[in-house]
Amino acid sequence: MFAFIFMCMPIVNGVFGANADEVKSVSVMEGHSVTLQTHLNDMQTYDFIKWMYEPKESLIAEFNIRANLTSIRDTYDERFGDKLQLDNQTGSLTITNMSIRNAGLYKLTIHSSKETSYKKISVTVYAHLPVPVIIRDSSQCSSSSERSSKCVLLCSVMNVTHVSLSWYKGNCLLSSISVSDLNIRLSLPLEVEYHDTNTYRCVVNNPITNHTQHLDVNELCQSCSELRKFRWAIFEVVIAATAWLLIILCIAAGVVYFSCKEKEEYGKSNEADICLDSTE
Numbered sequence: 001m002f003a004f005i006f007m008c009m010p011i012v013n014g015v016f017g018a019n020a021d022e023v024k025s026v027s028v029m030e031g032h033s034v035t036l037q038t039h040l041n042d043m044q045t046y047d048f049i050k051w052m053y054e055p056k057e058s059l060i061a062e063f064n065i066r067a068n069l070t071s072i073r074d075t076y077d078e079r080f081g082d083k084l085q086l087d088n089q090t091g092s093l094t095i096t097n098m099s100i101r102n103a104g105l106y107k108l109t110i111h112s113s114k115e116t117s118y119k120k121i122s123v124t125v126y127a128h129l130p131v132p133v134i135i136r137d138s139s140q141c142s143s144s145s146e147r148s149s150k151c152v153l154l155c156s157v158m159n160v161t162h163v164s165l166s167w168y169k170g171n172c173l174l175s176s177i178s179v180s181d182l183n184i185r186l187s188l189p190l191e192v193e194y195h196d197t198n199t200y201r202c203v204v205n206n207p208i209t210n211h212t213q214h215l216d217v218n219e220l221c222q223s224c225s226e227l228r229k230f231r232w233a234i235f236e237v238v239i240a241a242t243a244w245l246l247i248i249l250c251i252a253a254g255v256v257y258f259s260c261k262e263k264e265e266y267g268k269s270n271e272a273d274i275c276l277d278s279t280e
């Protein structure tokens with residue numbers, strides 16, 4: 001995990017160049033479909049094509065162009081199931097309902113009477129992103145830091161991988177942190193003045209999509225004294241509700257007790273009357 005701290009800088013968009021090892025990279029969201037293209041102009045000049053999935057180079061699909069026969073095979077621990085579709089016009093391979101297990105390196109073999117060529121495509125599958133959660137640092141109102149003029153906030157996301165988490169002030173990037181580990185909690189702090197009127201937002205993103213959570217400074221950044229008053233008011237409400245509940249339970253228990261006692265005395269009275277009748 002690594003982090004970068006920036007001075008205010010404008011947002012820019014960019015693209016990455018081609019890989020030097022001639023492996024094409026493709027990204028897709030989990031649950032979506034992806035088509036791996038052959039980019040062959042004239043299919044009839046070739047004999048057959050094969051799609052393999054590494055690291056074991058397991059054959060998953062092949063197309064005998066001369067015989068016009070296609071074959072789908074899920075020989076790699078059944079992780080593809082019925083997800084594979086081979087186009088008999090272009091030889092392109094479509095994988096539906098992508099999951100993290102379908103990520104990896106795909107190898108295309110193109111064979112003709114003159115030569116055999118190869119292409120490699122690296123497929124990265126990104127999980128759906130959670131919405132960031134912004135909370136105030138609860139330790140700020142301790143005795144040692146109570147007089148601080150800054151409000152400390154934390155923006156967090158849970159169970160993420162290959163994402164960046166960033167704070168923005170308007171359109172300016174303030175700070176950012178990135179992670180490539182699997183399924184961890186990612187948090188990024190921010191200090192603002194009390195009653196700050198600027199607009200802040202926390203953004204989590206991967207190369208495909210992003211989610212934004214806007215910050216309400218007035219809602220989260222109350223002074224410590226105001227926060228204590230708010231917490232005490234909640235405590236009083238809870239105590240009052242608990243007291244009323246105990247009173248109601250006591251009244252209900254008393255009613256049940258006296259009702260049972262009355263029935264018991266009434267039963268004893270009936271037994272005495274029966275005994276008197278029998279002696280006569």
